[in-house]
Amino acid sequence: MYKYLLVPATGSATDETVFETALLAARPFSAHLEFLHVRVDVTEVVISMSTGGFGGGVAMRGMVDKLDAEARQVEARARQEVGRFCERHGIPRGTPHPGEGLSAEFTVETGSDAQWISEYGRFADLVVVGHAQPGREVAMEVLEAALMDTGRPLLIAPRKVPQTLPGTVVIAWKDTPEAARAVAAALPLIERAERVVIVTVVEGDESREHSSDRLLRTLRWHNANTCVRQLGREGRRPVEVLLAEAGQLQASLIVMGGYSHSRLREVVFGGFTRHILSGIDVPVLMAH
Structure with missing residues (x-):
């Protein structure tokens, strides 16, 4: 049975479908949902931009501040969405207590989505992600990492919230x-x-x-x-x-x-x- 599910929380519009699909898989087993948000590594972005000859010090500082502010906003949005989702379904958050029913926690890492999904996914019973969208190569990289690098099964949420699972x-x-x-x-x-x-x-x-x-x-x-x-x-x-x-x-x-x-x-x-x-x-x- 599935007792520990890994669910990316990206702060994007597709999160709701992924969360609801994960809940359908988790509820029959009273499983734990670990929502993982990966922040952009601003340092890595700056290094990449500097090697590409981007602007001077003032321009670089402004770009760093902008990227950092955007990363904080996305993290806050992801955290809020997870909070609303858990409240709507009556799922307790915080330190998980195995055997006490559905539970959830929110975890934040910094760096590459694909890398952290791979690392956390190896310890989950099931990884639940959204489908790749046109023009979003990062989403495809996450799907590839979840399927190829974790050694764990992958559940891909559909475009719309499913009515039932498994049916x-x-x-x-x-x-x-x-x-x-x-x-x-x-x-x-x-x-x-x-x-x-x-x-x-x-x-x-x-x-x-x-x-x-x-x-x-x-x-x-x-x-x-x-x-x-x-x-x-x-x-x-x-x-x-x-x-x-x-x-x-x-x-x-x-x-x-x-x-x-x-x-x-x-x-x-x-x-x-x-x-x-x-x-x-x-x-x-x-x-x-």
Whole structure:
């Protein structure tokens, strides 16, 4: 079960959806929510600007003051949003007391979002983040770090607050270690789901197709209402087939592995995974 969830508090408009999604995952287990805010490291920014030949001393001082003021404002906004969220849902804040129900705390670090998410995430049962948005490379870096560097499962919040979790769980199954880890990580939610549908996009390998039946036999020990759907591509990309089927099934959660097709970090995600990370209307639980 999930007892300790890490949730970034960015101070941005997307925080509410992330917080609410995290609460849906935490409430059944009376878990602890650690809200992590990462302040911009003004010193690092100044060093970067100075090596780039930015202005003189007066201009630099003015820029430092401006960046520091903005960082304090964002931190204050994040702190306020977490406070309002906890008050709205009756979640006690402060020093956590294991076993006493839902709880939350607000932590602040300074530096790189991706670095701190990686470090804190390794000690969480589940990391909950928002989807990447167009033009926001930092958000994609955080997603990559949370998935690739923590060794922990990642729950990606959708664009809008989900109505329920887990509800109907759709497993995007491939006979790979990544998919197996994702299913194992999702078991606390799979066991509580109204139904579980294992979806396999058939790509011509019969031995791998039969693996979905083996998964079915295993998962029925966790949730009797589990079935398999094997789908043809019919000229479509696998991700399109999966998302169309998830829509038809009114999925409340998609479980899938995080796949890579290159050893270079710059292009670590394949098209399937990157499409999912870019944001869909259903929460996605991933593992690598």
